[in-house]
């Protein structure tokens with residue numbers, strides 16, 4: 434095999450691995466715990482409890498009575514814990530995954546409390562939609578609401 | 583503006599893309615004066631970190647001039663000459679408050695990807711794939727710098743662009759390896775990898791008082807460069823037996839601190855290399871940990887191994903038995919640059935830390951693809967290719 438053939442082969446193998454890894458992440462953007470929609474989800478906020486009880490931050494408040502919110506001090510020097518869950522029988526968003534909606538709201542609330550605003554992702558320069566990059570595009574589009582939280 | 587884009591595995595090209603804009607109140611826009619290739623980019627180029635999209639702007643180690651500031655930026659003004667940390671960190675979360683800046687909770691706008699991969703998300707990084715936030719990189723005429731007061735630092739008048747550039751990533755990464763690797767006066771320190779990161783780790787160990795610092799690689803030109811500009815000892819592993827040599831140079835004990843600055847594409851002179859490469863290509867392991875294995879094996883009992891090299895996933899034949907039975911401390915991190923950059927700039931101004939020799943090739947950004955080939959293939963004794971977006 435020539436060096437360039439070897440290079441092409443190994444690039445193809447790495448490429449296939451890349452697609453597979455992105456697909457794994459895309460698949461994992463929802464996890465087993467997502468099935469339990471009313472499960473409590475929690476973020477730790479590096480602010481004293483008083484600042485957090487002062488008011489429910491907008492991203493959570495926007496979900497209204499459908500979510501139940503609970504706050505208490507985190508152990509040690511870690512600030513406060515901000516908990517939220519969809520109430521039993523609440524009107525769930527029907528166009529989006531409720532677990533993702535709640536995760537985004539919790540992460541956004543944490544950032545509002547810690548920083549004062551939510552960091553905007555960079556605007557994409559150029560990109561093409563292809564079958565090969567579909568798993569990665571899916572992983573990116575759901576990445577704010579995905580994860581273990 | 584012009585920018586150097588990742589366009590596919592081992593493919594880059596310079597193209598026109600939209601100019602960045604201030605999007606958050608603490609953003610600023612920097613006109614890039616110098617931006618440099620990093621060993622980390624090779625892992626992206628080769629497709630080993632599979633979260634790049636065609637058209638993503640590469641580059642994370644850079645300096646330049648402030649051309650626009652958001653309404654809440656306090657420490658910088660238009661016209662300031664700044665060096666910017668490669669990691670994007672808020673400065674206010676628990677991790678930032680504890681100076682673990684690369685673990686920032688609020689720096690990565692795609693937290694779900696790395697939470698799924700690793701169980702938690704590190705901060706964001708310029709030009710380092712969508713797993714690290716998908717921020718546009720610095721190989722461009724302009725770059726958006728979020729959290730500008732936290733991540734950008736004014737360059738003292740006495741420090742040139744050429745020197746300050748490396749405070750952004752390689753010098754601060756190297757310093758972190760020696761600092762968090764717990765280098766103490768009188769220590770013997772071994773560093774694997776004589777690229778910019780390994781050289782800077784070796785220099786940091788010397789400045790922290792190490793008695794002997796031994797840098798290991800197989801490229802004589804890189805080792806010669808380190809002997810001349812860093813002033814450490816060197817060892818070419820293709821010519822001498824590392825195990826025996828390190829024992830001899832440390833009175834039979836083994837180095838107190840072993841710093842790995844090689845990463846997931848490590849080379850190995852033995853048959854294990856072919857084994858690692860095949861397993862990596864079949865996706866049975868994602869990373870080749872040759873130098874990590876060596877660092878662990880050679881470290882003295884009770885010593886510290888610090889992994890600076892970037893790893894993304896799983897490794898094989900990890901010598902956990904040696905870690906356990908020799909009572910080693912194993913540490914690692916992406917760089918917490920904000921913690922070190924001001925001090926490094928002072929040392930640069932005093933002449934204790936020189937970096938210019940790392941920039942073996944300087945060229946206009948439009949030559950970027952050639953610069954990457956030279957860096958990757960180690961052509962013409964390349965250590966780093968520096969790009970000038972201004973031409």
Ligand SMILES: NC(=O)c1ccc[n+]([C@@H]2O[C@H](COP(=O)([O-])OP(=O)(O)OC[C@H]3O[C@@H](n4cnc5c(N)ncnc54)[C@H](O)[C@@H]3O)[C@@H](O)[C@H]2O)c1
Nearest residue numbers: 621622755775777778779843844845848849891892916917
């Ligand atoms: N932790 C961080 O935040 C951080 C920041 C910057 C770079 N990095 C990583 O640090 C590593 C080094 O970066 P760089 O820019 O110096 O890269 P580089 O590619 O220029 O240098 C790597 C060097 O390692 C040598 N090498 C390969 N296999 C070896 C082995 N088995 N033993 C000894 N040396 C070996 C190579 O010959 C080369 O000279 C990369 O993995 C990079 O991703 C990490």
Ligand SMILES: [Zn+2]
Nearest residue numbers: 620622643751
């Ligand atoms: Zn880097």
Ligand SMILES: [Zn+2]
Nearest residue numbers: 672675678686
């Ligand atoms: Zn932070």
